[in-house]
Amino acid sequence: MGKQVTYEGVILRKVPYRDHDLILGVFTKEDGKISVFVPGARKSTKRFGPYLDLFAKVQLVLKDAGHKMLQLQETSLIDPYVVVRESLFSLGFATYYAECLWSMLAEHDPHVDIFEHLCSMLKNVSQDKENFRKLYEYEYQLIEMCGYNPDFTFCGECKASVQGQVFFSYGKGSVMCKTCHRYDQGLMISEQTMQMLQNQGPLSKKSYEEIREVLTNFVSYTLGKQLKSHAFRKGVS
Numbered sequence: 001m002g003k004q005v006t007y008e009g010v011i012l013r014k015v016p017y018r019d020h021d022l023i024l025g026v027f028t029k030e031d032g033k034i035s036v037f038v039p040g041a042r043k044s045t046k047r048f049g050p051y052l053d054l055f056a057k058v059q060l061v062l063k064d065a066g067h068k069m070l071q072l073q074e075t076s077l078i079d080p081y082v083v084v085r086e087s088l089f090s091l092g093f094a095t096y097y098a099e100c101l102w103s104m105l106a107e108h109d110p111h112v113d114i115f116e117h118l119c120s121m122l123k124n125v126s127q128d129k130e131n132f133r134k135l136y137e138y139e140y141q142l143i144e145m146c147g148y149n150p151d152f153t154f155c156g157e158c159k160a161s162v163q164g165q166v167f168f169s170y171g172k173g174s175v176m177c178k179t180c181h182r183y184d185q186g187l188m189i190s191e192q193t194m195q196m197l198q199n200q201g202p203l204s205k206k207s208y209e210e211i212r213e214v215l216t217n218f219v220s221y222t223l224g225k226q227l228k229s230h231a232f233r234k235g236v237s
């Protein structure tokens, strides 16, 4: 028998495998993103059932099953974060956040700061539903902690500080001043939204939607693929 490890993690993905098995995508505090094999999970829910819900924080006892695969031995619930699943909005937001996180990080690359950020988001997102500044911060901070640094203050070319309506370039990962702006993949950000972003104050729903579009496209562009949950999330907010 392979050696056992005990991790604390949040279940971010559940992928059916063969007839009765399941492969979980778990973001753990100790080892970052990992895949966990759960044999027979879909045949009998008795053994692990309620502890394998999406977005639940659990303690996992895992065995090295060879072929770089970890197999679930035991699990116990730390926090089910039930509130996340109580509204379509928070579920949609959490799904999008999870997909960004999953796409931006490599396996076995631990980030305790991102783990804490994820737990805090899951705990609070249902209350933050109307707090657009907070929702923007969840996204921005995640992207930043994953190593990307979208800049809404200085021109990506000449580094001058920008004001008014500006263009955000996905390739540069920053806003562009009017002198440096040339045809490129990106999106215009309105003057009103730029002001709200730079003032650090509350963000309106309209501005949040505008900036979310920029962030989502920036992440998709950077990763070279479209995030699946983008369309879902657009429909629920």
Ligand SMILES: [Zn+2]
Binding pocket: 155, 156, 157, 158, 159, 160, 176, 177, 178, 179, 180, 181
């Ligand atoms: Zn410039």
